[in-house]
Amino acid sequence: MKVNKKMKTSALAGAALLSLQALPASADQEYLLTITRPGHLQVIDMSTNEVVRTCDVPGKFGTGSIAPSPDGKIAYVLSNMTEDVYGFDIQTCDITFHAAQSQGNVRVKTHQSITVSADGKELYTVQNPVRHLPDRFEVMEPQLAVYNTADGTDAKPVRTFPVDRRITKIAATEKGEVILGGADIKAIDVNSGEVRMVTALQSWDRGPEWLPPDAFAMHSQGEQSNEYIMPYVTAKFQDDTMNMETAEWWWGISRVDLATGEAVRQEIIPFEFIVFNFISDPRDPNIFYGSFNTLSKHDITTGETLALYEMPHTYYDLNISADGKTIYVGGTSSDISIHSSDTLEKIGSIQLSGDMSTSDLRVATIRD
């Protein structure tokens, strides 16, 4: 069945070649997931680079945040202006899960923050509630909400714990924690609610020679290496006068190993151009790729830019195949640009039915 389908769709010679090569290496099936406007979950077979399914997402477009289940079968999607989470069976488009986070007069928004536990049984979101009273809005404290993924289409949180404000991307570790990416990177124990510091960013104490970093993650970065990457920009000053003119500007990252919950923070490359998302090569943790107006490849041990490809327009995010060979660059517009990780040359493209805007570009792997 799988093979049949592949044979039929070899319009693009390059794509067909890729798929044939991929076949003997592993029978794991990788799907690239993204959301397009006005509200479609696009399921792309990464062996053929074809859209195999387009699922209708109920509700008004949110930000296109996606969290695949660890078995790769369910994609959780943030929709309805970032208030609702829907779970889709990516092989049938059936909706298996729905949580309407807003209840009564409390409007709940989630800034990208959704993730699934390593065993697939729990879904985590960070909720930012505001109570809408008849003539005023009352801002409430954010919280981590825990849902049972088995609770179906009227799911309610089974536990909640207070968390910081300004949390965007989150990721579950294999140790029963959720990594919270905000001003600092913290981890919360999903059972006790206990929070620990993973990497101090805004509250780092590196003296007056380092500018407090501007850290921000809209998208999931590093999932194919089982890590969570939070990029930041900082400046190293010549002395303690904090002179911006003579400062060295750097891209840095905090990378959290999702198997252990351990993190490393380091400056990786000089700030020469804007990169919106970084991913690491699953084969080599020192090789990074970045996207925005350019697709770039870096060796973070030397800070060298190994290759640079000027993109025809802005692409917010990127992802990579498990074998590390193929890079998918997407977001913003309606095309996903496919590149060789070796040279960064463009080797293909996938046209979608609508703009991806700020949507995630994620990989769901259904293992053999």
Place this chain on the structure above:
Amino acid sequence: MALTTHNKKRVPLAGPALALAVMAAPALAATEAGEELIRNNCLACHSDTGNSETPFSRISEQRKTPEGWLMTINRMQELRGAQISTEDKRALVQYLADHQGLAPSEAEPYRYLLEQDTNLVESGVDEGLGQMCARCHSAARFSLQRRTEDEWKRLVGFHMGQFPTIELHSLARDRAWYDIAQNQTAVELGNKFPLITPEWNSWKAAPKADLTGRWRVLGYVPGKGEFTAWMDASKSETGYQLSLEGQYSDGSALSGKGSARVYTGYEWRAAIEIDGVKMRQVMAADAEGSVMDGRMFNTEAREIGGELMAVRDQGQPAVVAVLPAHLKLGESAELTIVGQNLDGDVSLGDGVEIEKVIARDGDSIRVLAKASGAAGARTVSVGDASKDQALAVYDSLARVEVTPANALSRIGGNGGEMAKVRTVYRAVGYAAGADGQPGTDDDLRLGYMPATWSIAPADEVAAHDKDEKYAGAIDASGIFTPGDAGPNPERKMSANNVGRLTVVGSVSDGGNDVTGEGSLLVAPQDFVRRVLD
């Protein structure tokens, strides 16, 4: 604007007493009618507090301009679902601005927002407030409001609920934005811009002038030039009916009709069609109702406008202005004294000889004059009427100031939904003053002067990107028109036609060219209608 001494003396005697008599009776009725309007339109969501000082929840704890109230009521309709008839809405804005408005001195520093000069780049904004609050809209937007501390806090709540990602933007995510906004900014604003102020208390109690009458008007229409006119304001049910007749400095006529409303006793807002072009006037009247000052602009393109000033004809002679307002020593030049009920001997001040009276009537006197003696400001008088510093006599033009000094244009058009935002430039001349040094406090302002205009790249980067070629062009009358919207394949990475330019105005002074510079940012379209909104 300076009054004639005569006006200053007369008005306080008769004006307030009369106005008081007229205003006192309807005031109570207006309050009742206004409260009734609020009850009918707002109490589905807002509540009666039972406190007569602040009878309506939220609504009674803030004061703002008519534009401020309009913005709030628009939001009540568009986002909160309030159903309000057009008639009630007008009456609500009128009532709220009248009863919970700003005193003239409170609005004064931020009139540029009311005057809708959309090119203007704000200056002097407190850095903290600027980053917290003036990165999406002007600082004038909140500086033109007065609230209790709790109301400033609820405003933060509104922003958080309405714009949930507000704390994640650049310049917000690098700090505990919400905590700072709630616990520092709102408190600071509560101190800086509190609900109850002595200024408002005294303005509230002050008699309000009737602005009916004939007004001597001086203005500027970009592309056409300066004009003088008479504007008649007669009472209508909601304000004033207007008719305007006058001429531009080149002698061509202008004429228009329209209507005006006055809010808070001094905020003049008129819609007037002048020779087929829809214009708006935004002026503030002085306490006596003798002088109004502000801006008139094109309704469809708010950036196309100029200063506007009006002096009421109170049956007494008055010198309003001299055009042009400068005369070079030793040169013969034509000057026009603009005024009303002008009668009697004409004097242009010490050492200024009137070589010939070319034409005169009660409204204006055209003369040929020649100056001698010392450089400096002169008092101009006609019979009993006089105006100090009406004419600047100068030796040489020492410097030229280009206005606006810092401006913003926006690319647009090209089939897109956003029109281009142009910038109107004018040149103001200065003589060096007694110390002979231009750029010092004693410089003598010579007024607007005709200039030739050009643009240049702002710096090396702009020059390398050829911003002067792509970002737009300036015409002979000083109107800068930015480039088309959309990617430009001729530019690197098909960039759009944005750029950073220096605008150069060059004024010729006896064979010498004196130049001034303004800095202009040509920015992308603003889909959220920012800057001065």
